[in-house]
Amino acid sequence: MSNENHINRRGVLMVPLMTAFLPLLSSSPIMAQTTHRKIILDVDTGVDDAAAILIANIAPSIELLGITTVNGNTNIYNATRNSLFIKHKFSINAPVIKGADKPINGIYVEDKKFHGKDGLGDAYDMSATNVSIPNITAHDFILKTVNDNPGDVTIVSVGPSTNLALAIQKDPSFVKNVHSVVIMGGAAGFNGQMGNVSPVAEFNIFTDPEASDIVMAADWPLTMVGLDVTYSAPTYDSYFDELIKSAGEAGQFLKNINQYYINSYEKDRGVRASNQHDSMALMYLLHPEIFTTRRGKIKVSTESVFSRGQTIFCPENHSFASQEGWLERPVHQACATVNSDAFLNLFRRYINMYKNKEI
Ligand code: BDR
Ligand code: CA
Numbered sequence: 001m002s003n004e005n006h007i008n009r010r011g012v013l014m015v016p017l018m019t020a021f022l023p024l025l026s027s028s029p030i031m032a033q034t035t036h037r038k039i040i041l042d043v044d045t046g047v048d049d050a051a052a053i054l055i056a057n058i059a060p061s062i063e064l065l066g067i068t069t070v071n072g073n074t075n076i077y078n079a080t081r082n083s084l085f086i087k088h089k090f091s092i093n094a095p096v097i098k099g100a101d102k103p104i105n106g107i108y109v110e111d112k113k114f115h116g117k118d119g120l121g122d123a124y125d126m127s128a129t130n131v132s133i134p135n136i137t138a139h140d141f142i143l144k145t146v147n148d149n150p151g152d153v154t155i156v157s158v159g160p161s162t163n164l165a166l167a168i169q170k171d172p173s174f175v176k177n178v179h180s181v182v183i184m185g186g187a188a189g190f191n192g193q194m195g196n197v198s199p200v201a202e203f204n205i206f207t208d209p210e211a212s213d214i215v216m217a218a219d220w221p222l223t224m225v226g227l228d229v230t231y232s233a234p235t236y237d238s239y240f241d242e243l244i245k246s247a248g249e250a251g252q253f254l255k256n257i258n259q260y261y262i263n264s265y266e267k268d269r270g271v272r273a274s275n276q277h278d279s280m281a282l283m284y285l286l287h288p289e290i291f292t293t294r295r296g297k298i299k300v301s302t303e304s305v306f307s308r309g310q311t312i313f314c315p316e317n318h319s320f321a322s323q324e325g326w327l328e329r330p331v332h333q334a335c336a337t338v339n340s341d342a343f344l345n346l347f348r349r350y351i352n353m354y355k356n357k358e359i
Pocket of ligand 1: 158184196203278
């Protein structure tokens with residue numbers, strides 16, 4: 001994170017004006033604000049997960065140690081196969097490791113509405129994909145990788161939190177060895193955003209609230225990148241058309257897989273644009289200067305039908321934070337705003353890096 005950033009009295013992350021707008025300048029060095037990071041990317045691939053994988057693979061400041069999969073947007077077979085399809089198509093070195101096939105409570109309901117039958121927008125024939133994978137489960141891979149690199153590994157989780165919760169349950173002490181955690185999921189209500197699968201629940205959290213609550217209750221540096229920011233930068237057909245011109249095959253791939261997703265969003269929200277939720281989490285890691293954040297405690301509701309999967313955000317300085325129940329919970333941070341033009345510009349610039357690679 002930039003050393004120039006500081007938290008003001010309201011807990012908003014402040015950055016100098018020039019720094020915040022630097023990524024908007026097409027001639028500015030893309031790496032200006034970033035620090036070298038070893039990451040594990042936990043995905044339920046998923047159309048927007050696919051873009052996040054591409055960015056994690058190409059960003060020069062990221063060392064992608066592994067891509068772990070989890071059931072979510074699609075079942076675990078599809079999520080793993082889709083990740084392998086992307087790995088082979090774009091010559092990604094990082095291994096793909098298969099993870100949980102059901103949430104902690106054992107009940108998985110597959111949703112084919114948003115990401116298509118195959119989870120990747122039904123845009124490609126993936127039947128010939130080589131689906132061989134290392135013989136280790138995702139949560140064991142996470143434990144081993146973190147414990148072998150104490151203090152060095154950031155986990156970016158852009159699907160349900162099942163693999164992370166399984167890792168904590170197996171070895172709670174691994175939490176102290178994690179550098180940081182970035183979660184795409186939930187909503188703190190900063191911009192009136194609450195839920196996308198119920199009035200108060202976001203998909204990733206709703207799919208496995210028990211797991212998410214274990215993750216939010218752990219005492220590690222965690223940032224929630226929720227719907228508060230991820231709906232701020234819609235990607236229209238025209239954005240992908242430009243991406244084809246600037247990035248070639250990688251742009252074409254994203255356009256193809258996003259067609260189903262854009263149609264789904266049009267039906268659901270009445271706007272013909274998709275949202276790159278998962279890349280937003282990665283962008284927070286790469287360019288925290290384009291976000292503002294607030295510090296607070298986060299509880300996930302596992303209770304009733306109506307609030308199930310809700311992320312309840314309690315600001316750290318509010319008197320509520322010392323009430324029973326809240327007192328024991330660790331302080332995390334949640335993204336409150338994003339410079340959406342900077343996000344879209346940076347997204348394009350990372351995908352453009354594939355232009356000169358042989359795909
Ligand atoms: C999240 O749910 C999934 O549909 C997306 O991949 C993203 O991780 C958005 O709510
Ligand atoms: Ca996802």
